[in-house]
Amino acid sequence: MATSPLKAASRSLLAQSWRLLCRNKLRSSACDRSRAISSYGYTQAKALVYSKYGEPKDVLSIHGHSISPAAGSSVVVRMLVAPINPADVNQIQGVYPAKPEMNTALGTSEAAAVAGNEGVGEVISTGSGVKSLSKGDWVIMKSTGQGTWRTHMAVDESQLLKIDNKEGLTPLQVGTVSVNPCTAYRMLLDSAKWNFMGDEWFIQNGANSGVGRAAIQLGKEWGFKSINVIRGRENKEEEQKLKQDLLDIGATKVITEEELMSREIKDQIKEWTHGGREQIKVGLNCVGGKPATALAKFLSPGATMVTYGAMSKQPLAHPASLLIFKDISFTGFWVSKWSDRNPEQKKQTVDDVLRLTRARKFKDIPVQECKWGWETEVDTLKAAVQGTLGGFRPGKGVFVFEET
Numbered sequence: 001m002a003t004s005p006l007k008a009a010s011r012s013l014l015a016q017s018w019r020l021l022c023r024n025k026l027r028s029s030a031c032d033r034s035r036a037i038s039s040y041g042y043t044q045a046k047a048l049v050y051s052k053y054g055e056p057k058d059v060l061s062i063h064g065h066s067i068s069p070a071a072g073s074s075v076v077v078r079m080l081v082a083p084i085n086p087a088d089v090n091q092i093q094g095v096y097p098a099k100p101e102m103n104t105a106l107g108t109s110e111a112a113a114v115a116g117n118e119g120v121g122e123v124i125s126t127g128s129g130v131k132s133l134s135k136g137d138w139v140i141m142k143s144t145g146q147g148t149w150r151t152h153m154a155v156d157e158s159q160l161l162k163i164d165n166k167e168g169l170t171p172l173q174v175g176t177v178s179v180n181p182c183t184a185y186r187m188l189l190d191s192a193k194w195n196f197m198g199d200e201w202f203i204q205n206g207a208n209s210g211v212g213r214a215a216i217q218l219g220k221e222w223g224f225k226s227i228n229v230i231r232g233r234e235n236k237e238e239e240q241k242l243k244q245d246l247l248d249i250g251a252t253k254v255i256t257e258e259e260l261m262s263r264e265i266k267d268q269i270k271e272w273t274h275g276g277r278e279q280i281k282v283g284l285n286c287v288g289g290k291p292a293t294a295l296a297k298f299l300s301p302g303a304t305m306v307t308y309g310a311m312s313k314q315p316l317a318h319p320a321s322l323l324i325f326k327d328i329s330f331t332g333f334w335v336s337k338w339s340d341r342n343p344e345q346k347k348q349t350v351d352d353v354l355r356l357t358r359a360r361k362f363k364d365i366p367v368q369e370c371k372w373g374w375e376t377e378v379d380t381l382k383a384a385v386q387g388t389l390g391g392f393r394p395g396k397g398v399f400v401f402e403e404t
């Protein structure tokens, strides 16, 4: 039945006033209470935004806004899980090379960016021009900088990567697949000529990090042995438990930074590698400073050391002899740039990690969940972000979104 012009006009008027009411910060509780109204296709959303750089606790605020119905090639996504990675915090602090675009597109009073770079969401509606996605699909971001710390987002279809088969996977597994596992996967596989005969090694620091754990498990899958360096714990029982944790997911050896820098370790590593006949072909470094120098010394001639982080904030210093006489190559890796340059390979890498996850060969990382519901206070969200760079944490911070 055709809609009468009067009905259509009043519907459009209603939609406009709803939009006006909720476009800016959702201050009034009346607006909060009626957020579920969806007759006109508007989605009420909240985002963690910042309009200047600084410590997360000082610069993050929550911004409520409404999202218009999906049109054209746009897609409305409800976020399910978004991790809090060290790079996200560095970005908010303004010390990360990739700076987000700040604008007033969400109706903030000042130009602002939505924080967060990784996560998984569920498609809740699609514009009429959307070809590859439909309601209920799970999607991750094709590239970083999309701002994932928000309950919902409107995004162009071209920015999303569909998870072809979400069967047997949890939002946590999918929401943390594209940064850490992809980084570990590419750094390990692409940094050496491996023979996959089970007699090759890599060595890494930050071994209990998300990337480190991914490297251990991928290495195991590909038949690489690993020497994994962690920071020692004051509580030795805790330290032993952490070592055992990493051994349980496939680490060959786990040592502390202190052990790495001890006199005895040289003979120990010689013994593990059968007098050096089994080569240590790759070193992965996300720490820097003295522990990174110590790690580089154990690489076999012709090996590659890849630096992908600088958690200790200490510079790298390597003896010239490693370059001249041992022909060690020192390189870096940045998954954001790699993903932008290799979109197809990124999809393959994600698919392969998810295949391993489904096959229970890739275990969940330990996490500290921060539930994000409609009523969650901004201080709770900020506190979850602030502690990220603190170190000695039991798990990675992740926002788990409740249905809002």
Ligand SMILES: NC(=O)c1ccc[n+]([C@@H]2O[C@H](COP(=O)([O-])OP(=O)(O)OC[C@H]3O[C@@H](n4cnc5c(N)ncnc54)[C@H](OP(=O)(O)O)[C@@H]3O)[C@@H](O)[C@H]2O)c1
Binding pocket: 085, 086, 087, 179, 180, 183, 206, 207, 208, 209, 210, 211, 212, 230, 231, 286, 287, 307, 308, 309, 310, 311, 312, 313, 333, 334, 335, 336, 389, 390, 391, 392, 393, 396
């Ligand atoms: N280049 C890239 O493309 C790329 C991609 C992903 C990650 N990253 C980098 O990789 C690193 C790990 O990231 P993630 O997400 O895997 O980390 P994560 O799971 O959040 O874990 C943080 C790791 O950093 C260690 N750490 C913290 N403070 C430290 C300090 N002062 N000195 C030494 N180690 C310290 C922690 O060890 P404790 O438990 O002992 O505190 C833990 O192993 C970060 O630097 C991140 O920026 C780079």
